[in-house]
Amino acid sequence: MPNFFLRSCGSRSGRIVVGWVLAGLLVAASSGCARTVVEDDPALVDDGRPLVLTTFTVLADMASNVAGEHLRVESITKAGAEIHGYEPTPGDLRTAEQAELILDNGLGLESWFEKFVERVPAPHAVVSANVEPVYIRDDTYAGKANPHAWMSPVVAETYVQNIADAFVTLDPGNADEYRTNADGYVRQLREVGNELEADLSALPDSQRALVTCEGAFGYLARDFDLQEAYLWPVNAEQEGTPQQVVRTIDFVRNNAVPAVFCESTVSDKAQLQVAEDTGARFGGNLYVDSLSDADGPVPTYLDLLRHDARLIADALVGQR
Structure with missing residues (x-):
């Protein structure tokens, strides 16, 4: 067994x-x-x-x-x-x-x-x-x-x-x-x-940074050569704290990140603040922990992967 x-x-x-x-x-x-x-x-x-x-x-x-x-x-x-x-x-x-x-x-x-x-x-x-595993880079979850x-x-x-x-x-x-x-x-x-790789291949090195609300994209970033940053590492009680917002604003400014994202199951309020304070675009909500209903944008897991890849690529190269 x-x-x-x-x-x-x-x-x-x-x-x-x-x-x-x-x-x-x-x-x-x-x-x-x-x-x-x-x-x-x-x-x-x-x-x-x-x-x-x-x-x-x-x-x-x-x-x-x-x-x-x-x-x-x-x-x-x-x-x-x-x-x-x-x-x-x-x-x-x-x-x-x-x-x-x-x-x-x-x-x-x-x-x-x-x-x-x-x-x-x-x-x-x-x-x-x-x-x-990809390990979380955050003091609260160090080693997890x-x-x-x-x-x-x-x-x-x-x-x-x-x-x-x-x-x-x-x-x-x-x-x-x-x-x-x-x-x-x-x-x-x-x-x-292969489709995801093709979508992301249009991104210049200076724009291969994925900034999200939750740090849910570590494996995607590792396997498709992206730099990852996030407001909080794992959805929990402490989401969008002033310290998290300031840290993310600094990252977006220092790396000239053109767009930031959130996820469908959490509030995007803090990330909208990051976008406003840095001038970055808000690229939209990505799907991570849940599919949509059957008539929604990601009724299957394959749809979820395609949706997220295209949303990320389009926003980072300025098509959204």
């Missing part, structure tokens, strides 16, 4: 009984919860396929491409949700009790996940296993890995292979199809990577 396949215990029927008890306790203790647990929750409808849960929508899209028709893949967090400080609901716990497998990013991304999986005995796999490894399509290939390995372990009878699907998806990732 692969070393990223971390834990499994109890029969499915036993898990469901335990889950109902825990869910009932949480309902009693959490009357103000955002989502009400109801008997006809669609997530509990069994269509005959094993249920795989992911911690956020990007992973769900990756996993769906590898799973094909053999597994039902759902995300615990929904489109537009902030993943770092998410608070699981009793309904999330009850849904997890139906799962045969849970996929999480790891690298410290989901601060809530460790306690969550303690309550459900479904096995889980860490999809960032074997990724070479940047968790946003999926933002580079190069690193995402490792994610896809880990997902395929987890699915083969879960459902060995369809191993060949999972491997084939993974190989096809990796080819698509490489195509997007």
